Amino acid sequence: MRLVTRQLVRQSALTGLVCLLCFCACTAPAPECDNFCLPLDEELADLGDYFETLHTLALEEAVGAVNDRIEQVLTIKDATERAARLAELQHPDTLAGALADRFAHPYLESSLMEQALKVRQTRKQFPGQKTSHADIWMNFSAHIPLEPRQVMMLFQSSTIKVFGVYFGTDKFIHFHHLGWTYYRSYRGFLNEGCDAEEAYRRVIQRYTREAFLAESLWFGTMTTGVYSNADLAANHLGFKFFLNLTEPVVLKGREQPPLAVRCGVFWRLSPRVRPRSGWFAAYVSDHWNEALNPSLYDASMRPGIRRVLQSRAERIVQFYTGKDGRPNDPAYFDQLAHELSTYHGEPYGHSGQFEKLMTIGNTCMPEVVALNAVSAD
Numbered sequence: 001m002r003l004v005t006r007q008l009v010r011q012s013a014l015t016g017l018v019c020l021l022c023f024c025a026c027t028a029p030a031p032e033c034d035n036f037c038l039p040l041d042e043e044l045a046d047l048g049d050y051f052e053t054l055h056t057l058a059l060e061e062a063v064g065a066v067n068d069r070i071e072q073v074l075t076i077k078d079a080t081e082r083a084a085r086l087a088e089l090q091h092p093d094t095l096a097g098a099l100a101d102r103f104a105h106p107y108l109e110s111s112l113m114e115q116a117l118k119v120r121q122t123r124k125q126f127p128g129q130k131t132s133h134a135d136i137w138m139n140f141s142a143h144i145p146l147e148p149r150q151v152m153m154l155f156q157s158s159t160i161k162v163f164g165v166y167f168g169t170d171k172f173i174h175f176h177h178l179g180w181t182y183y184r185s186y187r188g189f190l191n192e193g194c195d196a197e198e199a200y201r202r203v204i205q206r207y208t209r210e211a212f213l214a215e216s217l218w219f220g221t222m223t224t225g226v227y228s229n230a231d232l233a234a235n236h237l238g239f240k241f242f243l244n245l246t247e248p249v250v251l252k253g254r255e256q257p258p259l260a261v262r263c264g265v266f267w268r269l270s271p272r273v274r275p276r277s278g279w280f281a282a283y284v285s286d287h288w289n290e291a292l293n294p295s296l297y298d299a300s301m302r303p304g305i306r307r308v309l310q311s312r313a314e315r316i317v318q319f320y321t322g323k324d325g326r327p328n329d330p331a332y333f334d335q336l337a338h339e340l341s342t343y344h345g346e347p348y349g350h351s352g353q354f355e356k357l358m359t360i361g362n363t364c365m366p367e368v369v370a371l372n373a374v375s376a377d
Contacts, residue, residue, distance in 0.1 A: 032228075036290075042129070043129045044129065048280070049276050053276075056275050056279075063260055065101075066089055092245060099242065099245065109172075109176070110170065113172065117132045117158065118131065132158035134157075135159075171231070171234040174238060185206060203239070225298035229296065233348050236346070245259050246259075251283060286336070313365070313367035320333075332361065
């Protein structure tokens with residue numbers, strides 16, 4: 001009887017584990033990344049043109065897919081049905097949905113992106129430079145040993161450089177998939193009668209605090225112990241990307257015209273949307289960098305993260321003040337963290353708990369000063 005009971009318990013536990021893993025695969029938050037500890041002896045290639053080309057192709061395919069459907073609808077003889085179908089295909093949400101379809105499931109997209117950056121054909125475009133850099137130690141070592149959330153830290157995103165900004169590949173998962181989720185929720189609130197400002201305020205509240213997939217729950221604190229302000233900033237810019245398909249949006253303080261416009265009954269891309277034109281650079285900013293826009297770590301992780309940052313302080317400071325050319329001034333990094341807490345004045349869900357954030361200015365630079373003092377003595 002005891003043997004049967006143990007077998008049943010073992011089978012139930014195994015079934016539960018399988019279900020949990022399946023759920024994680026379907027709703028997995030994007031892996032964490034380390035934007036602090038970057039290589040001093042190697043150059044990271046700037047992949048701005050590479051990702052601009054990929055997003056240009058995605059837009060071309062989305063517009064082409066909707067236009068193909070419009071062409072088919074034009075053959076419908078019944079005028080009423082034809083008009084109704086055309087109205088549907090000319091609605092901004094249809095084009096936005098076609099664009100969202102260009103991106104793979106987030107679980108697959110993360111792996112495919114990492115692989116694409118490492119294949120020989122990609123690396124050949126950037127001779128003598130690295131296309132990505134990965135380091136799992138910081139977040140993994142910060143957890144208490146045997147902490148279940150530590151397992152999530154084994155899956156790390158690489159850091160890349162895009163239009164001069166260093167950030168994790170996970171930010172594109174947020175940009176594409178959470179941006180699309182934000183867009184759909186926003187449209188839903190508008191349909192319920194909210195104005196644009198109230199609709200987006202509700203979206204932010206939902207995906208920072210209320211929904212199960214919010215940053216303070218499944219997509220962040222619950223699974224990793226990390227409330228990533230940079231992830232939320234990428235969500236915000238992804239929302240603007242989908243909105244900018246058919247509406248003007250303000251990026252970096254400047255109004256950007258729609259990416260696509262109507263041309264008769266069809267859609268066409270704006271002439272500015274082409275590879276190597278720089279149009280995609282408007283969406284990328286320091287907000288995506290977790291060293292400059294630092295995360296809020298769970299109380300159990302904070303001491304471990306601080307130890308890692310202090311142990312690597314010289315390397316971190318040397319990279320950001322030397323290779324990245326930023327001022328060697330603690331006040332600069334602390335002020336920058338405050339500036340990045342909104343997107344040029346627009347709220348995006350930042351934690352706001354500045355006293356708990358570990359910046360290069362308040363954590364790394366004091367350690368370097370202390371080490372120099374010891375060396376001088």
